[in-house]
Amino acid sequence: MTEVTCDCIGCEIVKIKDLIRQTVWGAHAHGIVVGISGGIDSAVACSLCCKALGPERVLGVNMPVSSNDPADHDDAEELCRSMGVELITVPLEEVRSAFLAAPHITDTPILRGNIAARLRMTTLYNIAAARSLLVCGTSNKTEYMIGYSTKWGDSAADIQPLLHLWKKDVFLLAKELGVPDSIISKPPSAGFWEGQSDEGELGMTYAELDAALISLERSGGIPANPIEEKALGFVKYSMHKRVPAANLLTT
Ligand SMILES: Nc1ncnc2c1ncn2[C@@H]1O[C@H](COP(=O)(O)OP(=O)(O)OC[C@H]2O[C@@H]([n+]3cccc(C(=O)O)c3)[C@H](O)[C@@H]2O)[C@@H](O)[C@H]1O
Ligand SMILES: Nc1ncnc2c1ncn2[C@@H]1O[C@H](COP(=O)(O)OP(=O)(O)OP(=O)(O)O)[C@@H](O)[C@H]1O
Ligand SMILES: [Mg+2]
Secondary structure, three states, rough: OOOOOOOOHHHHHHHHHHHHHHHHHHHHHHEEEOOOOOOOOHHHHHHHHHHHHOOHEEEEOOOOOOOOOOHHHHHHHHHHHHHOOEEEOOOOHHHHHHHHHHOOOOOOHHHHHHHHHHHHHHHHHHHHHOEEEEOOOOOOOHHHHHHHOOOOOOOOOOOOOOOOOOHHHHHHHHHOOOOOOHOOOOOOOOOOOOOOOOOHHHOOOHHHHHHHHHHHHHOOOOOOOHHHHHHHHHHHHOOOHOOOOOOOOOO
């Protein structure tokens, strides 16, 4: 392990690269596979994997469904081209439609999105098994703390190099790592439906959410204003996403 005591951005990058290298080495894996959406979290995760392992040991996978903006695919291609990473595209709309046609389904935009997220997870694990790779998660601390992810979908991975970072820190890293501006400047979106934005769905900006969560962490969970109250509600409601499934051994 590299000795790093400083919390500057350069040292942060060194620490994350160490984590990636050690995890891949410890697993006797050849490298890492990352779902590349065209958004900022996957761009930063992919860039850090490249810096840790070299681009030839990183595989990007874009997995579009009908609600995704085609510009996101272009951004995914541009990102991987600029980093020298192989990008493969696995369209998932057809297989998602098959799930939606199955009996006992209530078709809602959230369910459609969650099916897509779980199909992406399945696809990444299939590719990882075929090529001896580990699956890289892209979750950050902000979305982890409020449960803003699909349980066993995009939240499922072998390594989570960004999980300790607030969303604002992901933006700082993106700039430092040279992620293209088109990716940094677009509104974060899960792509569950056309025009969806995270901030629109959550009813607050990431700046507000980060500030609220940091304040709650410092105060031991005592909300000081309505935004913190709302954020605390998200944290409490999503507890089940941060703990193992209920079982008799832990009750
Ligand atoms: N108390 C509890 N104890 C144990 N399990 C509990 C539970 N409450 C619900 N559950 C289980 O959890 C399920 C609900 O969780 P889940 O299936 O995840 O679904 P849910 O949390 O309803 O929806 C996912 C949310 O995450 C957002 N998201 C997803 C993926 C990516 C991104 C992004 O930013 O890119 C955002 C999405 O926009 C949506 O708001 C329930 O159907 C139930 O099975
Ligand atoms: N169309 C897609 N193709 C490949 N991977 C995807 C796709 N959509 C989502 N993912 C995966 O799911 C992860 C979670 O999505 P999320 O929207 O939170 O992150 P992001 O798109 O990378 O960043 P943001 O939307 O915040 O700019 C992505 O980082 C990516 O790994
Ligand atoms: Mg996104």
